[in-house]
Amino acid sequence: MKIVAAIIGMGIGQKHLEAIDNYKNSMVKIICEKKKNKIKELKIKYPNKIVTSDEDAIFLDKQINLVSIASYDQFHFNQILKCFKYKKNMIIEKPLCLNFNQLKKIYLLSKQNKNIKLTSNLVLRTNSLFKEFKKRINKQKIFYIEGDYIWGRKEKLFGWRSKIKEYSLTLGAGIHIIDLINWLTGLKPISVYAVGNDKITKNTSFKKNSLITMIFNFPNNILVKVSANGAAIYDHYHELKIFLENQTLVNSRMGSYVINKDRISKINANYPDKKNRKKLIQNFIDTIKIKNTKPLISLKEQIDLMTICFAVDKSVKLNKKIKIDYL
Ligand SMILES: NC(=O)c1ccc[n+]([C@@H]2O[C@H](COP(=O)([O-])OP(=O)(O)OC[C@H]3O[C@@H](n4cnc5c(N)ncnc54)[C@H](O)[C@@H]3O)[C@@H](O)[C@H]2O)c1
Structure with a gap:
Protein backbone atom coordinates (compact mmCIF):
# COMPACT_ATOMS: atom_id res chain seq x y z
CA MET A 1 0.00 0.00 0.00
CA ASN A 121 3.62 12.45 18.41
CA LEU A 122 4.85 11.41 21.87
CA VAL A 123 8.44 11.10 20.87
CA LEU A 124 10.14 10.31 24.20
CA ARG A 125 9.07 6.69 23.73
CA THR A 126 11.70 6.36 21.01
CA ASN A 127 14.56 7.77 23.08
CA SER A 128 17.51 5.37 23.51
CA LEU A 129 18.25 6.44 27.09
CA PHE A 130 14.67 6.06 28.26
CA LYS A 131 14.44 2.68 26.50
CA GLU A 132 17.48 1.68 28.53
CA PHE A 133 15.74 2.92 31.70
CA LYS A 134 12.69 0.84 30.81
CA LYS A 135 14.82 -2.30 30.49
CA ARG A 136 16.34 -1.74 33.93
CA ILE A 137 13.16 -0.95 35.86
CA ASN A 138 11.45 -3.47 38.07
CA LYS A 139 8.16 -1.71 38.66
CA GLN A 140 7.51 -3.61 41.91
CA LYS A 141 10.54 -1.88 43.41
CA ILE A 142 9.71 1.72 42.44
CA PHE A 143 8.47 3.94 45.25
CA TYR A 144 8.99 7.43 43.80
CA ILE A 145 9.54 9.11 40.44
CA GLU A 146 10.37 12.71 39.67
CA GLY A 147 10.09 13.98 36.11
CA ASP A 148 10.70 17.55 35.05
CA TYR A 149 9.94 18.98 31.66
CA ILE A 150 12.20 21.99 31.65
CA TRP A 151 11.40 23.94 28.57
CA GLY A 152 14.29 26.37 28.54
CA ARG A 153 12.62 28.38 25.76
CA LYS A 154 10.49 30.84 27.66
CA GLU A 155 10.16 33.18 24.68
CA LYS A 156 8.10 30.56 22.84
CA LEU A 157 5.27 31.12 25.32
CA PHE A 158 4.78 34.65 24.00
CA GLY A 159 3.90 33.65 20.41
CA TRP A 160 0.79 31.68 19.40
CA ARG A 161 0.69 29.91 22.78
CA SER A 162 -0.26 33.14 24.55
CA LYS A 163 -3.26 33.62 22.25
CA ILE A 164 -5.06 30.31 22.86
CA LYS A 165 -7.74 30.45 25.54
CA GLU A 166 -7.42 26.82 26.60
CA TYR A 167 -3.64 26.50 26.22
CA SER A 168 -1.95 24.94 29.21
CA LEU A 169 1.58 23.97 30.01
CA THR A 170 0.29 20.56 31.04
CA LEU A 171 -0.93 19.98 27.48
CA GLY A 172 2.04 21.73 25.92
CA ALA A 173 4.91 20.29 27.97
CA GLY A 174 4.01 18.14 31.00
CA ILE A 175 2.18 15.72 28.69
CA HIS A 176 5.51 14.34 27.42
CA ILE A 177 6.77 13.48 30.90
CA ILE A 178 3.43 12.03 32.01
CA ASP A 179 3.44 9.82 28.91
CA LEU A 180 7.05 8.84 29.54
CA ILE A 181 6.28 7.74 33.11
CA ASN A 182 3.13 5.85 32.08
CA TRP A 183 5.16 4.04 29.44
CA LEU A 184 8.16 3.33 31.68
CA THR A 185 6.03 1.88 34.47
CA GLY A 186 3.25 0.35 32.37
CA LEU A 187 0.89 2.00 34.87
CA LYS A 188 -1.38 5.01 34.91
CA PRO A 189 -2.18 7.35 37.80
CA ILE A 190 -5.20 7.05 40.05
CA SER A 191 -5.37 10.65 41.22
CA VAL A 192 -3.57 13.97 41.02
CA TYR A 193 -3.11 17.14 42.99
CA ALA A 194 -1.48 19.99 41.08
CA VAL A 195 -0.60 23.61 41.63
CA GLY A 196 0.86 26.29 39.41
CA ASN A 197 2.26 29.79 39.36
CA ASP A 198 2.91 32.63 36.96
CA LYS A 199 5.52 34.46 39.00
CA ILE A 200 8.04 34.79 36.18
CA THR A 201 5.59 35.57 33.36
CA LYS A 202 2.74 37.52 34.90
CA ASN A 203 3.78 40.80 33.31
CA THR A 204 4.02 39.26 29.86
CA SER A 205 1.48 38.35 27.17
CA PHE A 206 1.35 34.77 28.50
CA LYS A 207 -1.49 34.86 31.02
CA LYS A 208 -1.43 31.23 32.15
CA ASN A 209 0.71 29.42 34.70
CA SER A 210 4.24 29.08 33.39
CA LEU A 211 5.05 26.49 36.07
CA ILE A 212 2.81 23.58 37.03
CA THR A 213 3.79 20.98 39.61
CA MET A 214 1.77 17.77 39.88
CA ILE A 215 1.75 14.99 42.43
CA PHE A 216 0.25 11.74 41.22
CA ASN A 217 -0.75 8.63 43.14
CA PHE A 218 0.09 5.63 41.00
CA PRO A 219 -0.87 2.00 41.68
CA ASN A 220 1.55 -0.05 43.87
CA ASN A 221 1.76 2.93 46.25
CA ILE A 222 4.10 4.83 43.92
CA LEU A 223 4.27 8.61 44.23
CA VAL A 224 5.13 10.62 41.13
CA LYS A 225 6.01 14.29 40.90
CA VAL A 226 5.97 15.94 37.50
CA SER A 227 6.72 19.54 36.71
CA ALA A 228 6.02 21.46 33.53
CA ASN A 229 8.45 24.31 33.83
CA GLY A 230 8.15 26.95 31.14
CA ALA A 231 9.92 29.67 33.08
CA ALA A 232 13.35 28.20 33.84
CA ILE A 233 16.63 29.51 32.55
CA TYR A 234 17.96 26.12 31.50
CA ASP A 235 18.60 23.90 28.53
CA HIS A 236 15.58 22.17 27.02
CA TYR A 237 15.66 19.05 29.17
CA HIS A 238 13.68 16.05 30.34
CA GLU A 239 15.04 15.36 33.80
CA LEU A 240 14.05 12.13 35.42
CA LYS A 241 14.80 10.33 38.67
CA ILE A 242 13.41 6.88 39.26
CA PHE A 243 13.83 5.76 42.84
CA LEU A 244 13.78 1.99 43.27
CA GLU A 245 14.21 0.10 46.51
CA ASN A 246 17.77 -0.92 45.60
CA GLN A 247 18.94 1.76 43.15
CA THR A 248 18.15 5.10 41.52
CA LEU A 249 18.18 5.95 37.82
CA VAL A 250 18.90 9.55 36.88
CA ASN A 251 18.85 11.63 33.72
CA SER A 252 19.86 15.20 34.44
CA ARG A 253 21.71 18.10 32.86
CA MET A 254 24.77 16.68 34.66
CA GLY A 255 24.51 13.26 33.00
CA SER A 256 22.76 9.89 33.14
CA TYR A 257 23.57 7.54 35.98
CA VAL A 258 22.54 4.48 37.88
CA ILE A 259 23.19 4.96 41.58
CA ASN A 260 23.70 1.87 43.74
CA LYS A 261 24.52 1.77 47.45
CA ASP A 262 28.29 1.83 46.95
CA ARG A 263 28.69 2.52 43.25
CA ILE A 264 27.62 5.13 40.71
CA SER A 265 27.88 4.17 37.05
CA LYS A 266 27.28 6.24 33.98
CA ILE A 267 24.61 4.98 31.62
CA ASN A 268 25.84 5.08 28.06
CA ALA A 269 22.83 5.71 25.87
CA ASN A 270 21.88 8.62 23.66
CA TYR A 271 19.99 11.62 24.96
CA PRO A 272 18.24 13.68 23.55
CA ASP A 273 18.59 11.24 20.67
CA LYS A 274 16.66 13.40 18.21
CA LYS A 275 17.48 11.21 15.23
CA ASN A 276 15.26 8.44 16.60
CA ARG A 277 12.21 10.66 17.02
CA LYS A 278 11.00 9.97 13.50
CA LYS A 279 10.54 6.31 14.49
CA LEU A 280 7.23 7.09 16.14
CA ILE A 281 5.77 8.33 12.86
CA GLN A 282 7.45 5.55 10.89
CA ASN A 283 6.07 2.90 13.25
CA PHE A 284 2.65 4.47 12.71
CA ILE A 285 3.06 4.12 8.95
CA ASP A 286 3.94 0.46 9.52
CA THR A 287 0.70 -0.01 11.48
CA ILE A 288 -1.21 1.29 8.45
CA LYS A 289 0.73 -0.73 5.88
CA ILE A 290 1.50 -3.97 7.67
CA LYS A 291 -1.26 -5.92 9.38
CA ASN A 292 -0.75 -6.69 13.08
CA THR A 293 2.11 -4.20 13.57
CA LYS A 294 2.14 -3.19 17.22
CA PRO A 295 1.85 0.59 17.63
CA LEU A 296 4.39 2.32 19.88
CA ILE A 297 1.41 3.98 21.54
CA SER A 298 -2.12 2.59 21.49
CA LEU A 299 -5.26 4.63 20.97
CA LYS A 300 -6.41 3.98 24.55
CA GLU A 301 -3.04 5.11 25.93
CA GLN A 302 -3.44 8.39 24.05
CA ILE A 303 -6.99 8.92 25.27
CA ASP A 304 -5.93 8.09 28.84
CA LEU A 305 -2.98 10.48 28.61
CA MET A 306 -5.25 13.34 27.58
CA THR A 307 -7.70 12.40 30.37
CA ILE A 308 -4.83 12.68 32.86
CA CYS A 309 -3.79 16.10 31.51
CA PHE A 310 -7.33 17.44 31.82
CA ALA A 311 -7.49 16.13 35.40
CA VAL A 312 -4.23 17.97 36.19
CA ASP A 313 -5.61 21.26 34.88
CA LYS A 314 -8.87 20.71 36.76
CA SER A 315 -6.90 20.14 39.95
CA VAL A 316 -4.97 23.40 39.46
CA LYS A 317 -8.22 25.26 38.80
CA LEU A 318 -10.15 23.82 41.77
CA ASN A 319 -7.12 23.56 44.06
CA LYS A 320 -8.05 20.05 45.11
CA LYS A 321 -7.05 16.46 44.59
CA ILE A 322 -8.81 14.92 41.59
CA LYS A 323 -9.56 11.24 41.05
CA ILE A 324 -8.89 10.48 37.41
CA ASP A 325 -11.96 9.03 35.67
CA TYR A 326 -10.75 7.20 32.59
CA LEU A 327 -13.05 6.84 29.58
N1 LIG B 1 5.86 16.48 19.77
C1 LIG B 1 6.65 17.45 20.07
O1 LIG B 1 7.69 17.24 20.69
C2 LIG B 1 6.32 18.86 19.64
C3 LIG B 1 7.32 19.83 19.54
C4 LIG B 1 6.98 21.11 19.11
C5 LIG B 1 5.65 21.40 18.81
N2 LIG B 1 4.70 20.46 18.94
C6 LIG B 1 3.28 20.76 18.60
O2 LIG B 1 3.23 21.03 17.21
C7 LIG B 1 2.25 22.02 16.92
C8 LIG B 1 2.92 23.16 16.16
O3 LIG B 1 3.92 23.73 16.99
P1 LIG B 1 5.28 24.30 16.36
O4 LIG B 1 6.29 24.30 17.47
O5 LIG B 1 5.61 23.60 15.09
O6 LIG B 1 4.84 25.80 16.05
P2 LIG B 1 5.57 26.79 15.04
O7 LIG B 1 5.00 28.12 15.33
O8 LIG B 1 7.03 26.59 15.07
O9 LIG B 1 5.08 26.31 13.60
C9 LIG B 1 3.73 26.09 13.30
C10 LIG B 1 3.52 26.37 11.81
O10 LIG B 1 2.24 25.88 11.44
C11 LIG B 1 1.56 26.89 10.71
N3 LIG B 1 0.12 26.70 10.97
C12 LIG B 1 -0.47 26.77 12.18
N4 LIG B 1 -1.79 26.50 12.06
C13 LIG B 1 -2.01 26.25 10.75
C14 LIG B 1 -3.15 25.89 9.99
N5 LIG B 1 -4.36 25.75 10.56
N6 LIG B 1 -3.01 25.68 8.67
C15 LIG B 1 -1.80 25.82 8.09
N7 LIG B 1 -0.67 26.17 8.73
C16 LIG B 1 -0.78 26.37 10.06
C17 LIG B 1 2.10 28.21 11.20
O11 LIG B 1 1.94 29.20 10.23
C18 LIG B 1 3.55 27.85 11.47
O12 LIG B 1 4.35 28.03 10.32
C19 LIG B 1 1.66 22.43 18.27
O13 LIG B 1 0.47 21.71 18.48
C20 LIG B 1 2.71 21.99 19.27
O14 LIG B 1 2.17 21.66 20.54
C21 LIG B 1 5.00 19.20 19.34
Missing part, protein backbone atom coordinates in the same frame (compact mmCIF):
# COMPACT_ATOMS: atom_id res chain seq x y z
CA LYS A 2 1.35 3.39 -0.97
CA ILE A 3 1.14 6.15 1.61
CA VAL A 4 0.26 9.52 0.08
CA ALA A 5 0.50 12.11 2.81
CA ALA A 6 -0.14 15.76 3.55
CA ILE A 7 1.23 18.01 6.26
CA ILE A 8 -0.62 20.90 7.90
CA GLY A 9 1.73 23.43 9.50
CA MET A 10 5.43 23.59 8.73
CA GLY A 11 7.09 24.19 12.12
CA ILE A 12 7.57 20.76 13.66
CA GLY A 13 5.64 19.60 10.56
CA GLN A 14 9.00 19.80 8.75
CA LYS A 15 10.11 16.85 10.92
CA HIS A 16 6.94 14.96 10.02
CA LEU A 17 7.71 15.52 6.36
CA GLU A 18 11.23 14.16 6.79
CA ALA A 19 9.92 11.11 8.65
CA ILE A 20 7.32 10.30 5.98
CA ASP A 21 8.90 11.21 2.64
CA ASN A 22 10.62 8.18 1.08
CA TYR A 23 9.91 5.92 4.07
CA LYS A 24 8.81 2.53 2.64
CA ASN A 25 6.92 3.69 -0.43
CA SER A 26 5.52 6.79 1.28
CA MET A 27 5.49 10.32 -0.08
CA VAL A 28 4.24 13.73 0.95
CA LYS A 29 2.07 15.16 -1.82
CA ILE A 30 0.61 18.31 -0.23
CA ILE A 31 1.92 20.86 2.26
CA CYS A 32 -0.52 23.29 3.85
CA GLU A 33 0.93 26.39 5.50
CA LYS A 34 -0.66 29.73 6.40
CA LYS A 35 2.35 32.05 6.47
CA LYS A 36 2.96 33.72 3.10
CA ASN A 37 6.75 33.95 3.47
CA LYS A 38 6.99 30.26 4.39
CA ILE A 39 4.79 29.30 1.43
CA LYS A 40 7.19 31.09 -0.88
CA GLU A 41 10.20 29.26 0.56
CA LEU A 42 8.43 25.90 0.56
CA LYS A 43 7.54 26.23 -3.12
CA ILE A 44 11.21 26.67 -3.92
CA LYS A 45 12.37 23.89 -1.58
CA TYR A 46 9.74 21.38 -2.73
CA PRO A 47 9.01 22.11 -6.41
CA ASN A 48 7.35 18.69 -6.84
CA LYS A 49 4.88 19.07 -4.01
CA ILE A 50 1.66 21.04 -3.85
CA VAL A 51 2.04 23.94 -1.42
CA THR A 52 -1.23 25.56 -0.40
CA SER A 53 -2.85 27.62 2.34
CA ASP A 54 -6.16 25.80 1.88
CA GLU A 55 -6.43 22.69 4.07
CA ASP A 56 -9.49 21.50 2.13
CA ALA A 57 -7.22 20.80 -0.84
CA ILE A 58 -5.96 17.94 1.35
CA PHE A 59 -9.28 16.60 2.53
CA LEU A 60 -10.81 16.66 -0.96
CA ASP A 61 -7.87 14.84 -2.53
CA LYS A 62 -8.90 11.17 -2.74
CA GLN A 63 -5.29 9.99 -3.06
CA ILE A 64 -4.33 11.32 0.38
CA ASN A 65 -4.51 8.56 2.98
CA LEU A 66 -2.44 10.14 5.77
CA VAL A 67 -2.66 13.67 7.21
CA SER A 68 -0.09 15.05 9.60
CA ILE A 69 -1.65 17.71 11.77
CA ALA A 70 1.13 19.99 13.01
CA SER A 71 -0.92 23.18 13.19
CA TYR A 72 -1.43 25.27 16.32
CA ASP A 73 -3.24 23.44 19.12
CA GLN A 74 -6.61 25.15 18.64
CA PHE A 75 -6.94 23.78 15.09
CA HIS A 76 -6.27 20.12 15.90
CA PHE A 77 -9.82 19.16 16.87
CA ASN A 78 -11.56 20.42 13.72
CA GLN A 79 -8.85 18.96 11.53
CA ILE A 80 -9.30 15.61 13.29
CA LEU A 81 -13.06 15.78 12.61
CA LYS A 82 -12.31 16.40 8.94
CA CYS A 83 -9.93 13.43 8.84
CA PHE A 84 -12.73 11.21 10.12
CA LYS A 85 -15.20 12.71 7.65
CA TYR A 86 -12.90 12.22 4.68
CA LYS A 87 -11.45 8.89 5.89
CA LYS A 88 -7.82 9.86 6.34
CA ASN A 89 -5.40 8.28 8.81
CA MET A 90 -3.84 10.95 10.96
CA ILE A 91 -0.76 11.90 12.94
CA ILE A 92 -1.62 14.67 15.37
CA GLU A 93 0.85 16.77 17.23
CA LYS A 94 0.25 16.80 20.93
CA PRO A 95 -2.12 17.78 22.37
CA LEU A 96 -4.85 15.92 20.47
CA CYS A 97 -7.37 18.55 21.56
CA LEU A 98 -8.03 21.21 24.19
CA ASN A 99 -10.90 19.98 26.36
CA PHE A 100 -12.56 16.85 27.67
CA ASN A 101 -15.69 17.13 25.50
CA GLN A 102 -13.54 17.21 22.39
CA LEU A 103 -11.64 14.17 23.66
CA LYS A 104 -14.84 12.19 24.21
CA LYS A 105 -15.92 12.98 20.66
CA ILE A 106 -12.56 11.87 19.25
CA TYR A 107 -12.72 8.62 21.21
CA LEU A 108 -16.25 7.93 20.01
CA LEU A 109 -15.33 8.61 16.39
CA SER A 110 -12.28 6.34 16.62
CA LYS A 111 -14.44 3.53 17.93
CA GLN A 112 -16.95 4.10 15.12
CA ASN A 113 -14.20 4.24 12.47
CA LYS A 114 -11.86 1.39 13.38
CA ASN A 115 -10.29 1.46 9.90
CA ILE A 116 -9.03 5.03 10.45
CA LYS A 117 -5.89 5.10 12.54
CA LEU A 118 -4.56 7.96 14.57
CA THR A 119 -1.50 8.65 16.63
CA SER A 120 -0.06 11.54 18.57
